[in-house]
Structures are given as C-alpha cells and as structure tokens.
Amino acid sequence: MPLDSDLIREARRLPRGSPVFLDYDGTLVPLSTDPETTFPDDEVISVMDQLAGKYQLYVATGRSIPEITKFLDSRYNFIALHGAILKPRGGQPEYVTDAGEYIRKCDTVYARRDDFFRRYPGLKMTNKQGGVVFIMWGLDEKAMSSLVNEASLLALQTGMELYRGKRIVELRIPGVNKGITIKKVRNGAPALIAGDDATDEDSFLDNPDAITVKVGPGDTAARFRVRDVAEFRELLKAMSEP
Ligand SMILES: [Mg+2]
Incomplete structure (x- = not known):
C-alpha cells in the first residue's frame, strides 16, 4: 500500500x-x-x-x-x-x-523491586522520577495478569494513574x-x-x-x-x- x-x-x-x-x-x-x-x-x-x-x-x-x-x-x-x-x-x-509527591511515591514503590523480581521472574522495572514502569516482556500471560492486578491496587493506594501499554504497565502522574x-x-x-x-x-x-x-x-x-x-x-x- x-x-x-x-x-x-x-x-x-x-x-x-x-x-x-x-x-x-x-x-x-x-x-x-x-x-x-x-x-x-x-x-x-x-x-x-x-x-x-x-x-x-x-x-x-x-x-x-x-x-x-x-x-x-x-x-x-x-x-x-x-x-x-x-x-x-x-x-x-x-x-x-507539581510532581514532588509522585516522585516520592515512585521511590517507595521502586524500593520494593526485589520483592517483585522474586515473585515475577523475568520482570524488569524502571523508576522514572514521576513514573514507575513494570516491563513484562519476560512474563507469561498468567504472571502478567497477576502483576497488572497488583499494579492496579498500587495505583489506587498511591493516587497515581494506571497505564497499560504493549507489554508494560505503568504508574503515572495523574492529570x-x-x-x-x-x-x-x-x-x-x-x-x-x-x-x-x-x-x-x-x-x-x-x-x-x-x-x-x-x-x-x-x-x-x-x-x-x-x-x-x-x-x-x-x-x-x-x-x-x-
Ligand atoms: Mg510509542
């Protein structure tokens, strides 16, 4: 075409x-x-x-x-x-x-990364100073859906926005x-x-x-x-x- x-x-x-x-x-x-x-x-x-x-x-x-x-x-x-x-x-x-509050929240979530890596082998995480990304290329469908559920809960707890992309899920600054x-x-x-x-x-x-x-x-x-x-x-x- x-x-x-x-x-x-x-x-x-x-x-x-x-x-x-x-x-x-x-x-x-x-x-x-x-x-x-x-x-x-x-x-x-x-x-x-x-x-x-x-x-x-x-x-x-x-x-x-x-x-x-x-x-x-x-x-x-x-x-x-x-x-x-x-x-x-x-x-x-x-x-x-104003992102200060969310930068601190990202630091708190990212500080738990070893726990995530242990429970989700193959997972990668990035702390973007205003966003936390869970990179799921290494996960199977079941692990992926379980992680997405966990991330949804984290979004509720932190007041951040949940974004679901191609093989990634991300907590973002709202608004x-x-x-x-x-x-x-x-x-x-x-x-x-x-x-x-x-x-x-x-x-x-x-x-x-x-x-x-x-x-x-x-x-x-x-x-x-x-x-x-x-x-x-x-x-x-x-x-x-x-
Ligand atoms: Mg793109």
Whole structure:
C-alpha cells in the first residue's frame, strides 16, 4: 500500500517553523523487547536533523529525560514522561506540574523491586522520577495478569494513574498526558503529531485540528494512518525535502 497521498500533500503544506511532535518507540524506531537498547539508526537521525532544520521538532515520549537522552542528544526539543516534562533544545528539563509527591511515591514503590523480581521472574522495572514502569516482556500471560492486578491496587493506594501499554504497565502522574502538553506548546499553531500507542491517542483527541498520524494498526482518533515505522519514515523524508 503506497503512502496516503492526501497525507503527503497536507504534511508538505505544513508551514516551515511549525511544531512537529513525534513519539519515539514504535514511531521513529521499531519497538524492541529490550527498551534499554532502542538506539536510533543513522537513517532516522539524518531524517530528524533535516526536519529539525525546517520545523520545531519535538520528540514526545513516555520515557524520562535520562532515558531518552541516552538515545538522542540535546539538539532536539523533548516532551518526556508522557507530557509531565518539557525540555527545550539545549535547555533544562522542567516539570509542567507539581510532581514532588509522585516522585516520592515512585521511590517507595521502586524500593520494593526485589520483592517483585522474586515473585515475577523475568520482570524488569524502571523508576522514572514521576513514573514507575513494570516491563513484562519476560512474563507469561498468567504472571502478567497477576502483576497488572497488583499494579492496579498500587495505583489506587498511591493516587497515581494506571497505564497499560504493549507489554508494560505503568504508574503515572495523574492529570497530565502528551495531548495536554502538546496543546499548550503549539498554542494554536498548525502542527503534525504522530504516534503508535494508546498514550498518543490523547494527543490526537486533544489536537483534532492538527495533522495527526497513527503509526501501525488499531483503533485511532488520528486523521491519517501509516502502516509501520518504515512507511512513516517515507513521510518524514517527503516532509524534509526543501
Ligand atoms: Mg510509542
């Protein structure tokens, strides 16, 4: 299936200097069973640099700033931790909401990690300073559903939001999401927003006037869809042409 020609046309009409918000995992790079080694390839970096010369490029991710800057250096703008953190190109990261209480709650949950690892062999956990992620690639279905139940209970106890992603479950700061932060950042400007996961649906729903692109299969509120990461790259290349 060729890339949607309406999408190419609209994307190429996006005025120079407009903000472009791109999710990282599953959008700029393929999903990996080991989220710690999802390094970008040379091709994506080259496309991103071309885009950054033409638009205000934001990488909008659920990852923390230390995690995402392991893969991408500070020449890009970042929206991190599902919208809780904004870090402009070359600048310092700032929480967009009061997160202190939730950072402490995450520390408390993460301090129990050895107990989780003992009961769920193969589990990995990350403390994102405003989110705790349980990475379940190593778990079978039964263990996974039991862990999701436990995480739901923890969400109730801590007042945090539970998010269920592809093979992950996460406790998140309540009341923030990518969509709210993107809306604030673009401030009515025309924009392109792309993502592959449930968290990106908030971005699509909160910014219905933008060019919204779902990467991959599944229900979506986005106006356009591309088949996969490779096809999305074709769009980015078309946009980066002068
Ligand atoms: Mg993603």
